Amino acid sequence: SQQGEEDPQALSIQEGENATMNCSYKTSINNLQWYRQNSGRGLVHLILIRSNEREKHSGRLRVTLDTSKKSSSLLITASRAADTASYFCAAALDSGYSTLTFGKGTMLLVSP
Amino acid sequence: KAGVTQTPRYLIKTRGQQVTLSCSPISGHRSVSWYQQTPGQGLQFLFEYFSETQRNKGNFPGRFSGRQFSNSRSEMNVSTLELGDSALYLCASSPAGDTQYFGPGTRLTVL
Numbered sequence: 770s771q772q773g774e775e776d777p778q779a780l781s782i783q784e785g786e787n788a789t790m791n792c793s794y795k796t797s798i799n800n801l802q803w804y805r806q807n808s809g810r811g812l813v814h815l816i817l818i819r820s821n822e823r824e825k826h827s828g829r830l831r832v833t834l835d836t837s838k839k840s841s842s843l844l845i846t847a848s849r850a851a852d853t854a855s856y857f858c859a860a861a862l863d864s865g866y867s868t869l870t871f872g873k874g875t876m877l878l879v880s881p
Numbered sequence: 882k883a884g885v886t887q888t889p890r891y892l893i894k895t896r897g898q899q900v901t902l903s904c905s906p907i908s909g910h911r912s913v914s915w916y917q918q919t920p921g922q923g924l925q926f927l928f929e930y931f932s933e934t935q936r937n938k939g940n941f942p943g944r945f946s947g948r949q950f951s952n953s954r955s956e957m958n959v960s961t962l963e964l965g966d967s968a969l970y971l972c973a974s975s976p977a978g979d980t981q982y983f984g985p986g987t988r989l990t991v992l
Contacts, residue, residue, distance in 0.1 A: 800979060
């Protein structure tokens with residue numbers, strides 16, 4: 770079963786705008802990760818936030834985590850056409866293993 | 882360091898056949914995980930190997946199996962292929978957990 774559920778399923782914006790994607794999960798987690806996938810290729814790791822962290826930044830990316838609401842958000846600032854991709858959140862359950870449970874993803878389209 | 886490599890990149894098989902997919906992790910990574918991605922079910926965890934031992938297994942039938950060799954390279958095998966096995970199979974490696982580094986995937990089409 771899916772652990773993470775992203776919202777929205779699809780998002781279309783103009784270059785320069787910000788894009789926000791949300792993710793909800795069901796059980797307690799060790800950490801939550803965000804990945805990007807271009808056109809059915811392999812996934813690229815973007816950022817990892819641990820359960821004891823509330824916010825994390827990496828370049829134009831900002832991730833927040835609210836464990837009380839079991840939710841996370843990914844903000845991409847000043848979007849570029851090259852950011853067009855599918856974005857997935859993945860929950861690493863509190864099991865100590867490397868297993869990730871993915872949501873179904875948000876398709877982001879950034880138009881020039 | 883070279884990234885995760887997967888071979889072959891594309892594969893076409895017919896129902897009832899079996900297939901073996903290969904994954905070479907990043908040098909030094911001891912954990913290898915496999916995922917299946919389909920339009921309907923999304924990304925689903927198949928299994929994880931660490932130091933040649935299966936540490937975790939997803940909810941897939943016994944037709945799906947895997948193994949890891951002493952050099953951390955991994956293979957997964959699917960026997961008696963079904964149409965529904967058509968998918969992108971992704972391999973990921975990790976030094977010990979947490980961040981996963983994914984390969985480009987093997988796209989399997991079952992006719």
